[in-house]
Amino acid sequence: MTNVREHVYEPFTEQSVLVYLENKGLITDIEQVTCKEVGDGNLNYVFIVKDLQTDKSLVVKQALPYAKVVGESWPLSLDRARIERQALQEAAKYVPALVPEVFHYDDDYAVTVMEDLSDHVILRKGLLEGNLYPHISAHIGTYLAENLFNASDEALGPIEKKKLARQFVNPDLCDITEKLVFTDPYQNAESNSYPENLQETVKSLWEDDRLIFEVAKLKKQFLTEGETLLHGDLHTGSVFVTEKSTKVIDPEFAFYGPAGFDIGAFIANLTLNYIAQQERADENKRTEISEYLLETIEQTWAVFEKRYRELLLEKGFEERQRTNQYADYVLEKIWQDTLGFAGCKTIRRIIGLAHVEDIDGIEDEAGRLQAQQRAIETGRSLVFNRTVWRSPKSLTAYLKGLAK
Amino acid sequence: MTNVREHVYEPFTEQSVLVYLENKGLITDIEQVTCKEVGDGNLNYVFIVKDLQTDKSLVVKQALPYAKVVGESWPLSLDRARIERQALQEAAKYVPALVPEVFHYDDDYAVTVMEDLSDHVILRKGLLEGNLYPHISAHIGTYLAENLFNASDEALGPIEKKKLARQFVNPDLCDITEKLVFTDPYQNAESNSYPENLQETVKSLWEDDRLIFEVAKLKKQFLTEGETLLHGDLHTGSVFVTEKSTKVIDPEFAFYGPAGFDIGAFIANLTLNYIAQQERADENKRTEISEYLLETIEQTWAVFEKRYRELLLEKGFEERQRTNQYADYVLEKIWQDTLGFAGCKTIRRIIGLAHVEDIDGIEDEAGRLQAQQRAIETGRSLVFNRTVWRSPKSLTAYLKGLAK
Numbered sequence: 037m038t039n040v041r042e043h044v045y046e047p048f049t050e051q052s053v054l055v056y057l058e059n060k061g062l063i064t065d066i067e068q069v070t071c072k073e074v075g076d077g078n079l080n081y082v083f084i085v086k087d088l089q090t091d092k093s094l095v096v097k098q099a100l101p102y103a104k105v106v107g108e109s110w111p112l113s114l115d116r117a118r119i120e121r122q123a124l125q126e127a128a129k130y131v132p133a134l135v136p137e138v139f140h141y142d143d144d145y146a147v148t149v150m151e152d153l154s155d156h157v158i159l160r161k162g163l164l165e166g167n168l169y170p171h172i173s174a175h176i177g178t179y180l181a182e183n184l185f186n187a188s189d190e191a192l193g194p195i196e197k198k199k200l201a202r203q204f205v206n207p208d209l210c211d212i213t214e215k216l217v218f219t220d221p222y223q224n225a226e227s228n229s230y231p232e233n234l235q236e237t238v239k240s241l242w243e244d245d246r247l248i249f250e251v252a253k254l255k256k257q258f259l260t261e262g263e264t265l266l267h268g269d270l271h272t273g274s275v276f277v278t279e280k281s282t283k284v285i286d287p288e289f290a291f292y293g294p295a296g297f298d299i300g301a302f303i304a305n306l307t308l309n310y311i312a313q314q315e316r317a318d319e320n321k322r323t324e325i326s327e328y329l330l331e332t333i334e335q336t337w338a339v340f341e342k343r344y345r346e347l348l349l350e351k352g353f354e355e356r357q358r359t360n361q362y363a364d365y366v367l368e369k370i371w372q373d374t375l376g377f378a379g380c381k382t383i384r385r386i387i388g389l390a391h392v393e394d395i396d397g398i399e400d401e402a403g404r405l406q407a408q409q410r411a412i413e414t415g416r417s418l419v420f421n422r423t424v425w426r427s428p429k430s431l432t433a434y435l436k437g438l439a440k
Numbered sequence: 441m442t443n444v445r446e447h448v449y450e451p452f453t454e455q456s457v458l459v460y461l462e463n464k465g466l467i468t469d470i471e472q473v474t475c476k477e478v479g480d481g482n483l484n485y486v487f488i489v490k491d492l493q494t495d496k497s498l499v500v501k502q503a504l505p506y507a508k509v510v511g512e513s514w515p516l517s518l519d520r521a522r523i524e525r526q527a528l529q530e531a532a533k534y535v536p537a538l539v540p541e542v543f544h545y546d547d548d549y550a551v552t553v554m555e556d557l558s559d560h561v562i563l564r565k566g567l568l569e570g571n572l573y574p575h576i577s578a579h580i581g582t583y584l585a586e587n588l589f590n591a592s593d594e595a596l597g598p599i600e601k602k603k604l605a606r607q608f609v610n611p612d613l614c615d616i617t618e619k620l621v622f623t624d625p626y627q628n629a630e631s632n633s634y635p636e637n638l639q640e641t642v643k644s645l646w647e648d649d650r651l652i653f654e655v656a657k658l659k660k661q662f663l664t665e666g667e668t669l670l671h672g673d674l675h676t677g678s679v680f681v682t683e684k685s686t687k688v689i690d691p692e693f694a695f696y697g698p699a700g701f702d703i704g705a706f707i708a709n710l711t712l713n714y715i716a717q718q719e720r721a722d723e724n725k726r727t728e729i730s731e732y733l734l735e736t737i738e739q740t741w742a743v744f745e746k747r748y749r750e751l752l753l754e755k756g757f758e759e760r761q762r763t764n765q766y767a768d769y770v771l772e773k774i775w776q777d778t779l780g781f782a783g784c785k786t787i788r789r790i791i792g793l794a795h796v797e798d799i800d801g802i803e804d805e806a807g808r809l810q811a812q813q814r815a816i817e818t819g820r821s822l823v824f825n826r827t828v829w830r831s832p833k834s835l836t837a838y839l840k841g842l843a844k
Contacts, residue, residue, distance in 0.1 A: 189660070189663040189664065194611060194614060194615040194618050194619075194663075195611045195612070195615055197663075198609050198610070198611040198614065199609075199611060201609065202606060202609040205602050205603075205605065205606040206602070207598065207599045207602040207603060208599070210598060210602065211598040211599055214598050215598075219758065222760075223759075248760060249760075249765060249766070249769075252760050252761070252766060252769075253769065256593070256770075259593040259598075259601075260593065260665050260666050260667045261664050261665055261666075262664050262665075262666050263664045354623065355627075356626075356652060356653075356656050357656070361653060362653070362656060365653075365656075365657065366660075
């Protein structure tokens with residue numbers, strides 16, 4: 037079912053990618069460009085190709101047939117390049133300013149050629165440097181509302197939704213999420229990764245049958261609820277920013293799942309940053325950063341909710357979807373799922389395979405341990421309180437209680 | 441995305457189908473067979489081909505590119521022939537005795553050649569003739585448990601489930617169900633069909649905002665919850681029976697949806713028959729038939745639940761799915777969905793496009809009206825009480841209250 041002709045595919049080099057681009061007419065003179073591979077080489081190559089005369093540049097992203105980051109050699113379908121590219125193109129229909137522009141693609145080579153965003157910085161990195169981005173909540177809230185609504189049954193109706201959903205069946209990458217977010221952190225799995233001094237906290241989590249059962253329910257939702265086209269991995273490392281611009285990148289985990297998963301991922305990563313900042317930030321900047329992060333959590337949901345409701349009331353496929361009662365119902369479900377998935381996403385970043393620099397980079401060992409324990413406890417609270425906490429205010433009030 | 445090469449396809453005639461079968465080596469001598477088209481011509485051709493010398497026979501079912509039954513000319517993808525055939529083949533892996541055997545298929549011609557079941561009778565017809573089939577609940581309960589479990593995430597794990605689900609994306613036929621079961625009966629739609637003297641009852645249903653909202657929720661579940669591979673149209677007209685044998689036919693509506701939908705469809709049709717029998721059955725047989733039907737409703741669920749739990753505990757893909765706590769959770773959800781969908785299925789058969797002979801065939805006009813009103817009211821109770829009624833006993837107690 038892959039669109040990639042494996043016999044054609046080969047990984048590019050900094051040289052061969054230029055020959056390819058010239059053949060496709062995407063660069064005119066091989067001698068007048070520079071090319072640099074800047075990917076981490078775990079999942080993809082990322083070549084930045086710059087025209088020396090015009091100073092214009094583009095990015096060539098090529099999928100590799102394995103995922104070193106997950107296991108020593110976890111084979112991965114190259115079809116994810118198609119999925120990522122199509123997800124970018126879907127998003128460009130609704131929020132073109134919030135995603136990189138796609139200039140060219142080639143499913144045989146698992147390649148997408150797109151806008152170079154080297155003038156942007158990864159949001160996670162920017163936040164860790166203590167920068168505040170005032171437009172993030174408006175941009176990400178809008179990105180979420182437009183994408184999550186416009187791919188739903190309520191926007192597309194019976195036929196178009198199913199056709200689109202079929203394009204985004206994504207077994208390999210969903211498998212990674214299922215294992216690393218919902219399964220492995222809750223048992224003694226080989227993929228787990230946490231420091232020795234966290235063993236006791238982790239063990240008590242593995243013995244928390246009530247939590248494990250709630251996470252099993254959330255996993256079942258993730259597996260079965262094909263509500264809309266998700267980004268699938270919307271953490272702060274998937275967002276490029278400048279002071280004014282926001283670009284959501286890397287939707288290779290895109291699939292039809294529960295809308296709350298994307299929102300939960302984003303809120304979880306802001307939450308992790310908040311917890312980390314209590315240990316990291318200068319005392320005289322900590323209050324400002326903390327307030328900014330809590331405001332961003334609240335506003336991201338507020339912007340999302342307002343716009344999603346507008347879209348549903350204006351564009352709901354059926355008359356009876358265009359009511360506030362139905363909107364309340366849909367948004368309440370999304371909110372509860374957001375909290376539950378945010379909880380799983382918070383916990384996995386401490387115990388599971390892939391960590392976040394926010395926490396791991398805390399230099400003081402005692403502070404780092406404290407942040408790790410707080411993150412796990414916050415994750416637990418998010419999961420347990422998902423039907424109790426009625427708005428982001430409940431979460432931000434909880435987080436305020438963790439402030440230094 | 442269809443597998444049918446439209447330029448090859450043409451509808452067979454009683455003559456051309458024999459030439460086709462001879463070419464494929466499925467019959468040896470055209471002169472020694474009889475062929476009769478017995479389909480209703482609304483959706484499909486059904487040819488029964490009988491060898492005069494051996495008296496062996498087979499059925500050739502061919503999809504037609506429209507659905508006369510739905511609208512004057514509602515075009516329908518021929519791909520449904522592939523879906524039906526593959527659904528039969530999936531079921532044959534687990535319950536070969538409960539489905540017709542597939543001998544040959546040809547997606548270009550939208551054709552499936554299968555076991556002839558002319559010695560069986562359609563369950564709806566058998567029940568209307570006053571026959572009791574003692575094995576129905578065991579057979580259908582098993583059919584439901586095996587099929588609904590074995591295509592689920594819990595049985596197949598992350599990769600195989602998604603590959604199978606992709607095969608069964610079925611926009612055209614889901615569209616029919618969505619309109620005729622969840623939408624049109626709840627508004628003044630052209631497709632509706634009900635007698636003049638029911639207008640008042642129907643009007644009060646259209647004004648029942650609480651019911652309409654609950655049905656909107658059930659529709660959202662039908663649209664988004666891809667739990668397992670459903671038959672998709674499991675009414676008593678999709679079941680062939682003899683005293684000892686049960687064969688589930690016609691899974692062309694198959695798709696990944698909520699497990700309770702199939703069980704609800706079957707229970708709704710037994711419920712409709714029960715309501716009808718209060719008006720139809722001879723007084724001295726009515727008690728026996730009524731008790732049989734209530735027992736069949738209870739036992740179908742009991743057999744399903746027992747076997748589904750066994751399968752989950754034995755074969756659950758993950759350790760934490762193989763617990764009674766998780767099984768309770770999954771089965772409680774399926775039960776609630778069963779009631780809700782049974783409610784929608786009951787109402788649609790009175791107000792919507794496609795009726796059932798059980799009710800429509802009641803000769804006495806007052807009796808027929810009474811049955812129609814009771815069916816609508818029962819449907820409403822099923823929807824409203826889906827989280828209240830804890831077992832089939834609640835439903836059968838309700839139905840006993842309707843007995844003459």
